[in-house]
Amino acid sequence: MGHGQLTTDHGQHTLFTRPEFQLDVAGRKVVMGARTLIMGVLNVTPDSFSDGGRYFDPIRAVERGVELINQGADWIDVGGESTSPGSQPVSAEEELRRVLPVIHSLRRKLKSVPISIDTTKAEVAEQALDIGADILNDISGLRFDPRLAKIAHQRGSPLILMHTRGKPENMQRQPFTQDIWRSITRGLETSIRRALAAGVRRSQIVLDPGLGFGKSRRQNYEILGGLEKLRRFRLPFLIGASRKSFVRAIVAGEDLNALPAPRPGGRALSKAGKRGRESDRQHEPHPQNSTLLPTGDAAVVTAAILGGAHIVRVHDPAAILPAVRVADALLAAGR
Numbered sequence: 001m002g003h004g005q006l007t008t009d010h011g012q013h014t015l016f017t018r019p020e021f022q023l024d025v026a027g028r029k030v031v032m033g034a035r036t037l038i039m040g041v042l043n044v045t046p047d048s049f050s051d052g053g054r055y056f057d058p059i060r061a062v063e064r065g066v067e068l069i070n071q072g073a074d075w076i077d078v079g080g081e082s083t084s085p086g087s088q089p090v091s092a093e094e095e096l097r098r099v100l101p102v103i104h105s106l107r108r109k110l111k112s113v114p115i116s117i118d119t120t121k122a123e124v125a126e127q128a129l130d131i132g133a134d135i136l137n138d139i140s141g142l143r144f145d146p147r148l149a150k151i152a153h154q155r156g157s158p159l160i161l162m163h164t165r166g167k168p169e170n171m172q173r174q175p176f177t178q179d180i181w182r183s184i185t186r187g188l189e190t191s192i193r194r195a196l197a198a199g200v201r202r203s204q205i206v207l208d209p210g211l212g213f214g215k216s217r218r219q220n221y222e223i224l225g226g227l228e229k230l231r232r233f234r235l236p237f238l239i240g241a242s243r244k245s246f247v248r249a250i251v252a253g254e255d256l257n258a259l260p261a262p263r264p265g266g267r268a269l270s271k272a273g274k275r276g277r278e279s280d281r282q283h284e285p286h287p288q289n290s291t292l293l294p295t296g297d298a299a300v301v302t303a304a305i306l307g308g309a310h311i312v313r314v315h316d317p318a319a320i321l322p323a324v325r326v327a328d329a330l331l332a333a334g335r
Helices: 058-070 092-109 122-131 147-155 180-197 217-225 227-233 245-251 271-276 293-306 317-334
Strands: 005-007 013-015 021-025 028-032 037-043 075-079 115-118 135-138 159-162 205-208 311-314
Touching (some): 037 058, 092 115, 122 147, 135 147, 180 217, 245 293, 293 311, 293 317, 311 317
Parallel strands (some): 037 311, 075 115, 115 135, 159 205
Antiparallel strands (some): 005 013
């Protein structure tokens, strides 16, 4: 049986039906599954791997947020702390200084557009909700600051729980797990239990397998090829692969199983170490004038949607929207 397929009595293959869910976002019902929702990424950081700090200035960030919606995004995900491999954490005070003015201005300009705050800190989450954010997006799945779940419960906010291994500063330098799906399943089960124990309604939870966060190049493609495994949770899920190194590498013609190059000035890696790490070189910011990377991103988005994703997190909605529409049409035809 092929990925995302069911076999009929006549031996024909048809795409499965993506289940529909509803999120309560600031008193409004948001349907997921009838069509794929596009989350537009807005990094308000000076060291983002994807845009090199292009929108660190609040005015430019707000302009970009409006542009994301005009290009086809359904909601905006605002983040004030880089989570790219090797990045260092910032204080809650600095993160708040970056995101609050942007969220406040976006809420005034985009009255009904959902805004999520991409943070692992309860203090940042709470103040972002106060100023206009609607959704909490926690890349740690409540591992870094479990108090986020209490805030989501108190505010009735949707909560996105992502699976990650390690922390951004070390997640691509530690040995990778041998069974990535076992790690994801156990990690998400723990995150869900913590959320429910804090009072978060199950209907307000969205999952994210965390592509790129502590996974090898091959494992990211194993996840994309096995997304039907997430159906066991009976929850909507999000896929974020936009501009990530595992896409960029394959687009550039690199091998799926290529061993990483030795780190400059570092010790040579053992054979086991080579299998367990990914080259820092693969995480350098991509060239802004690249014409091939959007095509790779569109291919991954298509695979994600056909695998059942309800939301795709992207940096360039205009480039991705055609692929989203085609993938949604395929699912509709399968129904």
